[in-house]
Amino acid sequence: xxxxxxxxxxxxxxxxxxxxxxxxxxxxxxxxxxxxxxxxxxxxxxxxxxxxxxxxxxxxxxxxxxxxxxxxxxxxxxxxxxxxxxxxxxxxxxxxxxxxxxxxxxxxxxxxxxxxxxxxxxxxxxxxxxxxxxxxxxxxxxxxxxxxxxxxxxxxxxxxxxxxxxxxxxxxxxxxxxxxxxxxxxxxxxxxxxxxxxxxxxxxxxxxxxxxxxxxxxxxxxxxxxxxxxxxxxxxxxxxxxxxxxxxxxxxxxxxxxxxxxxxxxxxxxxxxxxxxxxxxxxxxxxxxxxxxxxxxxxxxxxxxxxxxxxxxxxxxxxxxxxxxxxxxxxxxxxxxxxxxxxxxxxxxxxxxxxxxxxxxxxxxxxxxxxxxxxxxxxxxxxxxxxxxxxxxxxxxxxxxxxxxxxxxxxxxxxxxxxxxxxxxxxxxxxxxxxxxxxxxxxxxxxxxxxxxxxxxxxxxxxxxxxxxxxxxxxxxxxxxxxxxxxxxxxxxxxxxxxxxxxxxxxxxxxxxxxxxxxxxxxxxxxxxxxxxxxxxxxxxxxxxxxxxxxxxxxxxxxxxxxxxxxxxxxxxxxxxxxxxxxxxxxxxxxxxxxxxxxxxxxxxxxxxxxxxxxxxxxxxxxxxxxxxxxxxxxxxxxxxxxxxxxxxxxxxxxxxxxxxxxxxxxxxxxxxxxxxxxxxxxxxxxxxxxxxxxxxxxxxxxxxxxxxxxxxxxxxxxxxxxxxxxxxxxxxxxxxxxxxxxxxxxxxxxxxxxxxxxxxxxxxxxxxxxxxxxxxxxxxxxxxxxxxxxxxxxxxxxxxxxxxxxxxxxxxxxxxxxxxxxxxxxxxxxxxxxxxxxxxxxxxxxxxxxxxxxxxxxxxxxxxxxxxxxxxxx
RNA sequence: GGAGGCAUAGCUCAGCUGGUCAGAGUGCCUGCUUCACACGCAGGAGGUCGCAGGUUCGAGCCCCGCUGUCUCCACCA
Numbered sequence: 001x002x003x004x005x006x007x008x009x010x011x012x013x014x015x016x017x018x019x020x021x022x023x024x025x026x027x028x029x030x031x032x033x034x035x036x037x038x039x040x041x042x043x044x045x046x047x048x049x050x051x052x053x054x055x056x057x058x059x060x061x062x063x064x065x066x067x068x069x070x071x072x073x074x075x076x077x078x079x080x081x082x083x084x085x086x087x088x089x090x091x092x093x094x095x096x097x098x099x100x101x102x103x104x105x106x107x108x109x110x111x112x113x114x115x116x117x118x119x120x121x122x123x124x125x126x127x128x129x130x131x132x133x134x135x136x137x138x139x140x141x142x143x144x145x146x147x148x149x150x151x152x153x154x155x156x157x158x159x160x161x162x163x164x165x166x167x168x169x170x171x172x173x174x175x176x177x178x179x180x181x182x183x184x185x186x187x188x189x190x191x192x193x194x195x196x197x198x199x200x201x202x203x204x205x206x207x208x209x210x211x212x213x214x215x216x217x218x219x220x221x222x223x224x225x226x227x228x229x230x231x232x233x234x235x236x237x238x239x240x241x242x243x244x245x246x247x248x249x250x251x252x253x254x255x256x257x258x259x260x261x262x263x264x265x266x267x268x269x270x271x272x273x274x275x276x277x278x279x280x281x282x283x284x285x286x287x288x289x290x291x292x293x294x295x296x297x298x299x300x301x302x303x304x305x306x307x308x309x310x311x312x313x314x315x316x317x318x319x320x321x322x323x324x325x326x327x328x329x330x331x332x333x334x335x336x337x338x339x340x341x342x343x344x345x346x347x348x349x350x351x352x353x354x355x356x357x358x359x360x361x362x363x364x365x366x367x368x369x370x371x372x373x374x375x376x377x378x379x380x381x382x383x384x385x386x387x388x389x390x391x392x393x394x395x396x397x398x399x400x401x402x403x404x405x406x407x408x409x410x411x412x413x414x415x416x417x418x419x420x421x422x423x424x425x426x427x428x429x430x431x432x433x434x435x436x437x438x439x440x441x442x443x444x445x446x447x448x449x450x451x452x453x454x455x456x457x458x459x460x461x462x463x464x465x466x467x468x469x470x471x472x473x474x475x476x477x478x479x480x481x482x483x484x485x486x487x488x489x490x491x492x493x494x495x496x497x498x499x500x501x502x503x504x505x506x507x508x509x510x511x512x513x514x515x516x517x518x519x520x521x522x523x524x525x526x527x528x529x530x531x532x533x534x535x536x537x538x539x540x541x542x543x544x545x546x547x548x549x550x551x552x553x554x555x556x557x558x559x560x561x562x563x564x565x566x567x568x569x570x571x572x573x574x575x576x577x578x579x580x581x582x583x584x585x586x587x588x589x590x591x592x593x594x595x596x597x598x599x600x601x602x603x604x605x606x607x608x609x610x611x612x613x614x615x616x617x618x619x620x621x622x623x624x625x626x627x628x629x630x631x632x633x634x635x636x637x638x639x640x641x642x643x644x645x646x647x648x649x650x651x652x653x654x655x656x657x658x659x660x661x662x663x664x665x666x667x668x669x670x671x672x673x674x675x676x677x678x679x680x681x682x683x684x685x686x687x688x689x690x691x692x693x694x695x696x697x698x699x700x701x702x703x704x705x706x707x708x709x710x711x712x713x714x715x716x717x718x719x720x721x722x723x724x725x726x727x728x729x730x731x732x733x734x735x736x737x738x739x740x741x742x743x744x745x746x747x748x749x750x751x752x753x754x755x756x757x758x759x760x761x762x763x764x765x766x767x768x769x770x771x772x773x774x775x776x777x778x779x780x781x782x783x784x785x786x787x788x789x790x791x792x793x794x795x796x797x798x799x800x801x802x803x804x805x806x807x808x809x810x811x812x813x814x815x816x817x818x819x820x821x822x823x824x825x826x827x828x829x830x831x832x833x834x835x836x837x838x839x840x841x842x843x844x845x846x847x848x849x850x851x852x853x854x855x856x857x858x859x860x861x862x863x864x865x866x867x868x869x870x871x872x873x874x875x
Numbered sequence: 876g877g878a879g880g881c882a883u884a885g886c887u888c889a890g891c892u893g894g895u896c897a898g899a900g901u902g903c904c905u906g907c908u909u910c911a912c913a914c915g916c917a918g919g920a921g922g923u924c925g926c927a928g929g930u931u932c933g934a935g936c937c938c939c940g941c942u943g944u945c946u947c948c949a950c951c952a
Contacts, residue, residue: 008914193950200952218952231952268951280952342950387879394878394948486947516880521887523945555888555900560880561945563887567901574914585911629891635899650911658910734918741918747909772909773917839932840894848894848933855895 009580011544015689019133022692027071027706028138030078032475039075040479041067042460043139044492045147047086048121049093052131054518054526054564055485057536058556061549062515062630063483064137068685069625070480071138072710078476080463081132081139083125085148087411087452088182088348094120094410110409117410121146131537136545136688138706145463147455148412155462156412156455157429159503164416164427168364169404171416171425173294175277175284176360176403177344180302180316181351184407185360187451188400189490191344191353198341202270202334203327205230205247208255214239214247215334216272219341220279221327222320224249225308226297227256229275231286234260236271250332251323252309259290278357294357300407302354316354361405361414361448369396372498380507381497384628385559388486388514395490404451411449419443457495460508467503481628482509485517486559513628516561518552523563534564546687547572553686554638556631575638576690579683582646583694586672589657594699597674600667604656605765607671608719609726610649613640614675619713621682637683645675648730655768673699678711728759728797729766736774736800739793745804750777754787757798758861792869794820796858799865814873821866828859 022028041063046056063079071077094117095105105113129144145152163169176185201221204213214230227249232239243260263286264273277287278296287294297307304311304319311319327333344353373396375381376389383389405414417426421440426432434441458466460482464473478500484493493512500508520526526533539548550572556562603611617640624633649672656668677698684691684705695705702708736753753776755763760781763770770776787801791813794800831852834840841849 007912193948216952220952263952265951273952275952282950282952341952344950391879391947398949490948523887557889565887565901568887570914571900574912577914578912581912581915583911588911624891627891631889632891635889639899646911647916651909651916654910737917738919741906744906747907747917834933837932841932843932844894851895 007581007584009544009577009690011546011576011689012541014693015134015136015540015545018689018692019136022138022704022706023141025704025707027704028079028140029142030071030076030140030476032471033076036074036076038476038480039067039070039077040080040476041078041481041483042080042463042479043082044482044484044488045082045084045145045456045459046128046132047089048083048125048128048146049086049090050128052128052135052536054534054536054552056128056132057135057548058515058518058552058562059483059485060132060135060137061552062513064135064549064688065553065630065685066481066483066513066625066628068138068688068706069710071706072681072684072708074709076475078143079137079139080143080145081129081137081141082145082147082459082463083128084452084456085121085146085411087406087408087449088184088186090117090120091408091410092182092348105409113409134537134540134545136549138688143463147452147459151465152455152458152462153412155458155466156450157415158467159454159458159499160415160450161427161429162503163363168367169361169427170364171359171361171405173357173359174362174401174403175279175281175355175357177346177353178300178356178358179346179349179351180300180354181349182346182408183300185356185358185403185405186346186348186353187403187453190347192347192350193342193344195340196343198339198343200269200337200339201324201327202337203250203274203332204334205250205274205332207242208246208248211245214242214258214272215270216274217269217337218274219339220320221323222304222311222316223276223279223297224274224323225252225304225311225319226276226278226295227252227254227274228277228287228292228295229256229290230258231261231264231273231275232258232271233264233266234262236264236266239272250330251326257290257292259286259292261286261289279355281355284355284357296357298354298356360403361416361446361450363402363404365399365401368498368502369399371501372396372494375497375501375507381509382511384511384513385557388489388512388559392489392494396494402451404454405446405448406451407447408449411452412455414446414448414450416446417443418446453491453495456492457499458503460496460500461504477504477508478506479509481511481513483513483515486514487517489514511628514559515556516559519561519563521563521565526564539569543569543573544576544689546576546690549688550575550634550686553630553634555635558628575642576687578642578646579680579687579690579694582641582650582676583697585650586676587697590669590673590699594669594673596699596701597670597677599674600670602663602667603671604664604667605722605726605729605762606649606652606769607667608722610645610671610675611717612719612723613644614678615713615717618678618682618711622710622713625685634686637679637686641679641683645679649675651773652769655772659768681705681708681711725759725762726766728795729762729769731795732763732766732793732798732800733769733774735793735795736770736776736802739791739802740775743791743804745775747775749804750775751802751804752776752778752780754785754790754801755779755781755798756783756785756801756865757781758783759797763798786868786872788872792817792872794862794865794869796862799869810873814870817866817870817873821863821870824859824863824866828856828863831856831859 067077067079177191179186198219200217200219202215202217204215206213230247242258246255246257249256263282275283275286277284277292277294295307297304299305302316304314306312311322346353373393376392415427417432419435419440420442422438424435424437432443435443460479461477464477466473496508500506520532524532536548547569551569617636620636621633653668653672656664680691680695692705753770757763760783763781767779770779787803790801790803792799792801835852
């Protein structure tokens, strides 16, 4: 504590210094140690273009809590950090930056573009990493990885080749989601649907034989240019005779068939559907079944192409308007309805996606999904909270093939080459020199790159050396826990699971801890466009990283969203300050010669009380952390530190510390340090900076709290009988304070105190406590007797007489005591009734019944004392 | 269309395997220049744990239904 006189904790003075101290000590680095058990977490790699937001802050806080906890428990705790190249997001940013210079990527070419991209990565890739340090993240920075570094890239090529060789990767003309703005395909998972106002245009298509027309409706009339059929349901009596006939496509003039397909819903619209195989996923399927031609009518940027006749060159919405106008003019438009419908948009740029047939690479999912489902079903991978398993199964069981090729430059280039001579496709780990089929020397590589998530899916093992059987991989893999938001369960978690199983034969992690989204104080999602995001770095600057971490860990249960409000961080900051001041108090009372604490043989009752409570805390916090109940653990620490240790134990110790018995003062000091430093250790995973700073200033062994040994529950510290006895004293102090407060007697006004009790020991020993905490000028403890004309306070264990004659209003006293008596009698009746219930006594566990009996005895004692007091008042 | 979450003090939320579980923070009220802390101390008010049933000796906690609310999946043109 460099600035130990400061009344308030100043995190800005502490945090960077402490972080550097940890770095210098090498405490973050984990290595293979056969004497230890491994505990591994791989960090969800943030995008290199990204900046730290509250989601990262939460995610990394939870991970750091777990990793620090396990490290202190003696595990070889490895937290692998890294960043993701985020192909589509990064490429978009670079393209945007180039536009400011008046350049397009096509102008400068692939090679130059990639140079720029790497420069960009060098410039900004470190930003988020340094922001993570501000959080106190104890990652092993020596192992920091990047999804496009040599090792990860090698893993990507290896996986691609293996899957291809197994027939699990194929290339084909299929309908995919196309983003006209990003100009690339995107996967199903990358499409975000939202309801929008639109129209439902009812059209008539005339039959070629002149015998009439068929009516149908569409929300996208511009796709009419690519229609190659009209479909009706095979059971639909209305259209049965029309199947096999042809219609003349309005505006285009093409003759197209009417086909029967049970994809059509008879009850919806007119029961007839125009079929555009090139621009609708369902129509594509229909097209396959009926061997329909596929006519692509759009360009990459969603303009009508040369197949669109006079509409060629128009933007899709422009064309829509023109076509509707022409249909109307041609008498083909029956009516226009308003209709809300779901429109898919690119999750990156929010442009409306255009389904489009194109040649792409796909991963065949079904064979991969099966073992991934099994791994979760049989418990090899556990999701927390468990309800996400259902969501996971639902997705995995209905999964479709994964489109993995992207028409982007920034990313892992697909390791496929095509022979210019014979057209052979060669998939290989490295560039082939000649065509294995025809021997030709001219090959060119596929232009596309892979979906970012293809490389992220390998993250748990590619970062540990896979495909090589490295020592790290053997020791640290499979990883223990994966911590991430439920929002990327499909994007990432699911894909890691099937990837791990497919390539390493092991599930990549045992437990997935899913957390929710951090929302603003009003419950809205934090977003750039709303401008309601709270910057974690600003919060750290204002309140400290520990306060931020504490806020994010508190009151948060797995899988649930949380709200972030300034009041909550302030409360956390106040808690940090409370701890700081407790430490100041200890420092002011230490002699400077203390050794790391050993407990003295002679303990006061309050020492046994606090040690018992502390010991319970050790057990509880440890258990909570092991069960991933981080929010419960931190709540218990808060309660113990503030309500038990500070408000009671420190106050109680002041008598001994300021008294004239040096042995008693030593004893108090020792227990204070013992309990406090142990508590700091328990709190360290949550508030690492503060706890380290204070721990260093207290008597301690070892170099850093973060590598100190996690406290253990000790049966020898469990003095439950004495602790219970002391609770009676605490209760008494509360009751006396309560009474004085009700009568508005200031603490400065002392009065003598007479305790009448059947169990005098704890009260005799607690004499000093009554003087200090209950404004007693003197304390007399006896087993019987009364004090006339005194205020009487009654607890379960004793009656307390405080003579303050001038304040005693006999009538008011009688009323108060009567009220208390009635309440106690109600309690007694309640418990008696319960105990009178045969079913309860016979069926409830013995301990529960006994607890009720004890309760009854207590209430009876209390009633007796209250009755006696009332009698005395009447004398 | 399918699945799920949430509904507990004015506000924000905890409450693990049913039995001192009716809690915390914040806000509010009343006192306090108590020698660590006003980012504090002491005391207090405030809830039929969404509604209606059921299981049980006993239910915020388990089951069924309903209402409100949020989310995810599917995508009927």
